[in-house]
Structures are given as structure tokens and as C-alpha cells.
Amino acid sequence: MATAVIKNNFYNVSSIVLKPSTAIPTTVAMCSNFCPRISNRLPGPPISSFPTQPRLCVSANAFSSQATNATSKEELPSRIGFLGIGIMGSPMAQNLIKSGCDVTVWNRTKSKCDPLISLGAKYKSSPEEVAASCDVTFAVLAGPESAVDVACGKYGAANGLRPGKGYVDVSTVDGVTSKLISKHIKATGALFLEAPVSGSKKPAEDGQLIFLTAGDKPLYETVAPLLDIMGKSRFYLGDVGNGAAMKLVVNMIMGSMMASFSEGLILSEKVGLDPNVLVEVISQGAISAPMFSTKGPSMVQATYPTAFPLKHQQKDLRLALGLAESVSQPTPIAAAANELYKVAKSHGLNDQDFSAVIEALKTKLQSSEN
Numbered sequence: 001m002a003t004a005v006i007k008n009n010f011y012n013v014s015s016i017v018l019k020p021s022t023a024i025p026t027t028v029a030m031c032s033n034f035c036p037r038i039s040n041r042l043p044g045p046p047i048s049s050f051p052t053q054p055r056l057c058v059s060a061n062a063f064s065s066q067a068t069n070a071t072s073k074e075e076l077p078s079r080i081g082f083l084g085i086g087i088m089g090s091p092m093a094q095n096l097i098k099s100g101c102d103v104t105v106w107n108r109t110k111s112k113c114d115p116l117i118s119l120g121a122k123y124k125s126s127p128e129e130v131a132a133s134c135d136v137t138f139a140v141l142a143g144p145e146s147a148v149d150v151a152c153g154k155y156g157a158a159n160g161l162r163p164g165k166g167y168v169d170v171s172t173v174d175g176v177t178s179k180l181i182s183k184h185i186k187a188t189g190a191l192f193l194e195a196p197v198s199g200s201k202k203p204a205e206d207g208q209l210i211f212l213t214a215g216d217k218p219l220y221e222t223v224a225p226l227l228d229i230m231g232k233s234r235f236y237l238g239d240v241g242n243g244a245a246m247k248l249v250v251n252m253i254m255g256s257m258m259a260s261f262s263e264g265l266i267l268s269e270k271v272g273l274d275p276n277v278l279v280e281v282i283s284q285g286a287i288s289a290p291m292f293s294t295k296g297p298s299m300v301q302a303t304y305p306t307a308f309p310l311k312h313q314q315k316d317l318r319l320a321l322g323l324a325e326s327v328s329q330p331t332p333i334a335a336a337a338n339e340l341y342k343v344a345k346s347h348g349l350n351d352q353d354f355s356a357v358i359e360a361l362k363t364k365l366q367s368s369e370n
């Protein structure tokens with residue numbers, strides 16, 4: 001059982017029901033004032049278009065007795081670094097800047113930093129320089145290799161860290177990689193938090209991400225107000241590796257759901273049904289999911305505007321299968337889904353949205369490749 005922390009209070013998560021509009025419980029509704037109050041403590045102009053949806057903060061039961069309201073006693077980190085300005089990193093950094101935070105950015109492809117620099121961000125030419133000039137540095141990188149390289153490589157962030165600083169890795173990686181990065185970061189005397197996110201491009205833009213954190217609790221408490229600017233809820237899950245594992249399990253389920261949904265859309269059309277009607281039927285029943293309603297109509301049109309790149313979904317399935325293998329847990333559905341994403345990649349769909357996996361099921365596409 002997990003407990004929810006909202007302002008100074010702890011709640012049994014199962015007793016909290018988030019409903020739209022007037023049905024929001026008082027205790028949860030209190031939290032809608034949370035971020036503007038925090039943001040007013042940050043330097044810079046007040047937020048005009050800041051998301052005001054409720055924030056839910058959850059920590060694993062084992063930690064609930066120590067959990068405190070992070071907003072009541074922490075010193076806000078005044079200089080924030082951001083490494084990796086991609087689909088996710090860009091809107092996340094943008095929300096911090098718009099909230100008045102002092103943000104310094106770096107990206108391998110420098111031009112992607114330009115819009116953030118226009119908004120007031122500073123720029124440094126290496127992860128090392130960013131980490132050296134900031135109190136807390138966030139990283140949102142493609143996967144294990146880039147996350148290790150940017151944190152621990154030549155000119156990597158670890159070179160700029162020292163006691164009193166913190167490093168928060170938001171990239172989706174496996175637990176082994178996260179522990180390796182943690183070891184390097186902690187060897188400098190700095191603190192480490194893994195903080196992969198659930199939620200895609202739009203939730204990142206809207207400050208509605210779900211943070212799955214693990215690692216140094218004091219750093220979690222320090223960055224909590226920043227997580228609340230970028231997200232709608234945060235989970236503290238204990239030791240490094242638990243956040244990565246939670247993220248991989250979630251994305252394993254998501255990847256399998258999308259593959260199954262794709263089969264359903266294709267089959268419905270083949271037997272003469274309107275796949276748009278299938279999307280509508282699904283939306284009204286027990287298997288309704290925002291993912292199906294949001295992506296279904298564009299999948300029927302065979303368009304895949306990228307929110308979550310297909311190559312990253314296949315990476316996450318690969319890492320999830322490794323996680324399952326490490327504990328000898330059969331995951332046949334995820335293994336089959338992974339094969340489908342690999343076929344989609346072989347058709348050059350790497351950078352399309354992961355919903356493009358449906359293309360791997362199209363007979364015409366497959367036979368034209370044979």
C-alpha cells in the first residue's frame with residue numbers, strides 16, 4: 001500500500017479519487033494552489049499560464065513515516081541545469097523557465113537550445129560546465145548509452161559536481177545503468193535521484209508528468225517543488241533502480257497495449273468494420289484508455305505525429321524484457337510486442353510515433369519489403 005502526501009497530510013492512496021471539476025475532494029483540491037504558491041517564491045515574473053490541476057504526491061509505504069512536506073522546509077535550488085533538450089526535455093525546461101527559474105541548458109545539438117535561450121535560459125557548452133554552474137542538474141537523454149555518456153563521460157556532468165549539488169536523471173534507463181550513474185555521481189559527494197516520467201509530449205508541455213523517483217531522499221525533497229512545476233504527481237520508491245523498474249513495467253504494458261490495439265484496428269478493417277467506430281466502442285467500455293482515444297483516429301488515417309518515438313518504445317520493451325529475464329519472469333506478450341516494434345524499426349519508422357507500429361502489420365508493407 002502506498003501513501004499519498006498532499007501538503008502536510010498523508011493519505012491512503014486507495015481512498016483518494018481524482019475526479020474532474022466539482023468532484024475533486026477538498027484535500028486534493030488544496031493542492032491546486034500548491035504550485036502557484038511555490039512559484040511565487042522563485043525569482044522572476046509570476047506565472048500567467050501555469051497549469052492549476054491538482055498535484056498528488058506519493059511515497060512508498062516504507063518511507064511514509066519519514067516523509068515530510070517537501071515544500072515547507074526545503075531551500076529551493078536557485079540555479080538549475082538541464083541536459084538533453086529533446087521532445088521531453090524542451091517543454092520540461094520551458095516550464096521551469098516560465099516559472100521564473102534560473103535555468104542553464106546544454107544539448108548535443110546546440111540549435112535545439114535556441115528557443116529556450118530566447119526565453120531566458122543560459123547556455124554552457126558541456127554537461128560538466130552546466131553541473132559546475134548549477135545547484136541541481138536534470139538530464140533527459142535518449143537511453144542508457146547517452147545517459148551514461150552525459151553523466152560520466154569526458155566533459156560529463158560528474159566532473160562538475162561536488163558536495164552540496166544534485167543530479168536528477170529523468171531518462172528512461174534500466175536499473176543497472178541507473179546504479180552505475182548513481183555510483184559515479186555519488187563518488188563526487190553530490191546527491192543522486194533517478195526520476196523517469198510517465199506521460200508524453202503534451203503532459204510535459206502542460207506540466208502534468210508523473211515522476212517515478214528513487215535515490216537520495218534529501219535530494220527528492222529539495223527538488224520536489226521543481227517536480228511539481230513539471231508534473232502532476234510524484235512517487236518516491238526507495239532505492240535507486242526502483243524508479244527505473246517501475247517505469248519499464250509501465251512502458252512494457254503500454255507497448256503491448258499499443259501492439260494489441262493495432263491488431264484490432266487492422267482486423268476490424270479487414271472484416272469490413274469501420275475502425276473509427278471500433279475506437280468509439282472501445283472508448284465507452286472497460287478497456288477505454290486515453291491512449292486509444294488520442295492515437296486511434298490518427299492511426300486510422302495512417303499518420304503518426306511523434307510524441308513518443310517508436311525507437312524509444314522498442315528500447316523500453318528491450319529493457320523491460322531484460323528486467324523480466326533478471327528474475328526469470330516469463331513475459332511472452334511483451335516479447336511478441338517487442339518483435340513487432342523491431343519489424344517497424346526495420347521499415348524505417350524509428351522516429352515516427354510508437355503508434356506507427358501498426359504499419360508492421362500491414363500486409364502490403366510487409367510484402368513490398370519481401
Ligand SMILES: NC(=O)C1=CN([C@@H]2O[C@H](COP(=O)(O)OP(=O)(O)OC[C@H]3O[C@@H](n4cnc5c(N)ncnc54)[C@H](OP(=O)(O)O)[C@@H]3O)[C@@H](O)[C@H]2O)C=CC1
Pocket residue numbers: 083084085086087088089107108109110112140141142143145146149150170171172173197198199200201307308309312
Ligand atoms: N517522448 C516521450 O513521450 C517520452 C520519453 N521518455 C524518455 O525520455 C527520454 C527522452 O525522450 P525524448 O525527449 O522523447 O527523446 P528525443 O529523442 O527527442 O531526445 C533525446 C535526447 O537525448 C540526446 N542524445 C541522444 N544521444 C545522445 C548522445 N550520444 N550524447 C548526448 N546526447 C544524446 C538528444 O540530443 P540531440 O538533440 O543532439 O539528438 C536529445 O536531447 C528517453 O529516455 C525516453 O525514453 C519518457 C517519457 C515520455
Ligand SMILES: O=CCCC(=O)O
Pocket residue numbers: 172197198199200251308
Ligand atoms: O515513455 C513514454 C511514456 C509515454 C506516455 O506515458 O504516454
